[in-house]
Amino acid sequence: MTTPAPTPMKIDFVSDVSCPWCVIGLKSLEDALGRVAGEVRAELHFQPFELNPQMPAEGQDIGEHLAEKYGSTPEQSQRNREMIRARGQDVGFTFSMDKRSRIYNTFDAHRLLHWAEEEEGEGEGKGRQLALKEALFKAYFTDGESPGSHEVLARVAGEVGLDITRAKAILASGEYADAVREREQFYLQQGIHSVPAVIINDKHLISGGQPAEVFEQALRQIAAGG
Numbered sequence: 724m725t726t727p728a729p730t731p732m733k734i735d736f737v738s739d740v741s742c743p744w745c746v747i748g749l750k751s752l753e754d755a756l757g758r759v760a761g762e763v764r765a766e767l768h769f770q771p772f773e774l775n776p777q778m779p780a781e782g783q784d785i786g787e788h789l790a791e792k793y794g795s796t797p798e799q800s801q802r803n804r805e806m807i808r809a810r811g812q813d814v815g816f817t818f819s820m821d822k823r824s825r826i827y828n829t830f831d832a833h834r835l836l837h838w839a840e841e842e843e844g845e846g847e848g849k850g851r852q853l854a855l856k857e858a859l860f861k862a863y864f865t866d867g868e869s870p871g872s873h874e875v876l877a878r879v880a881g882e883v884g885l886d887i888t889r890a891k892a893i894l895a896s897g898e899y900a901d902a903v904r905e906r907e908q909f910y911l912q913q914g915i916h917s918v919p920a921v922i923i924n925d926k927h928l929i930s931g932g933q934p935a936e937v938f939e940q941a942l943r944q945i946a947a948g949g
Contacts, residue, residue: 728764729760729761729762729763730762730764730945730946732763732764732765732766732923732942732946733765733766733768734752734765734766734768734922735770735921735925736749736752736769736770736919736921737770737771737772737910737915737919737921738769738772738856738918738919739772739773739774739829739918740829740833740856740859740860740863740870741774741775741826741827741829741870742772742774742918742919743811743864744807744918744919744931744932745860745918745919745932746816746818746864746932747807747810747811747816747932748932748933749856749857749860750811750814750815750816751814751933751934752921752935754814754935754938755936755938755939755942756938758935758939759946762942762943763946768852769836769856770906770910771833771903771907772907772915772918773828773829773830773833774918775788775792775826775828776828776830776907778826778827778829779828780828782826782828782871783825783826784824784825784826785824785826786800804818805820807820810932811864814935816860816864816865817864817865818864818865819864819867822865822866822867823863823864823867824867825869827869827871828871829870830900830903831871831873831894832870832876833903833907834894834898834900834903835855835876835885835890835893835894836852836855836859837899837902837906838885838893838898839852839855839883842885851883851884851885855879855880855883858879858883859876859879862875873891873894873895876890876894877890877894917930921938923941923945924945927941927945929941
């Protein structure tokens with residue numbers, strides 16, 4: 724009896740590098756993909772979404788930002804931060820809340836992620852967009868660095884095996900800006916207004932930082948034709 728070949732799946736992960744629930748959602752999705760590894764062959768693509776597209780380069784104090792945008796009191800913000808920290812711990816990710824004091828503009832990070840996808844090929848280049856995404860999450864949420872800083876972005880790109888000189892050239896120019904804006908508009912027009920949004924095979928949507936079990940069940944149902 725032959726073992727059936729894994730079902731190919733295209734997964735678009737729409738997210739922002741400054742979104743903590745996107746970290747939790749990605750870690751849970753990766754866990755779920757590990758559980759269905761023999762049944763599903765996933766092709767993962769990271770798509771851009773900016774939570775704060777008008778954010779200036781210098782960023783904004785996180786407490787001030789949450790109060791302005793959501794009307795959050797300091798107590799509510801603290802409870803939310805603690806919940807996020809605990810969920811992160813559950814999925815093996817460290818949120819260093821004491822190191823993250825500002826919200827930054829993330830457009831240039833999305834330009835680099837777009838380039839990283841283009842750089843992917845077979846062999847060594849495969850998975851560099853995922854590696855860059857995870858490294859950017861760590862730089863911001865664990866190490867407290869700015870995902871809007873060209874110095875940080877270029878260094879992180881180099882750390883995951885991308886060409887640091889090329890990364891610096893992209894950041895110094897407007898390269899990939901139109902492509903990123905086009906993708907952002909596409910997902911907004913598709914009704915995506917909060918992230919993470921996980922879209923499987925262009926038609927199945929899973930919203931939010933769901934537990935691995937939710938992703939696993941969805942992947943199995945889709946693989947089975949459900």
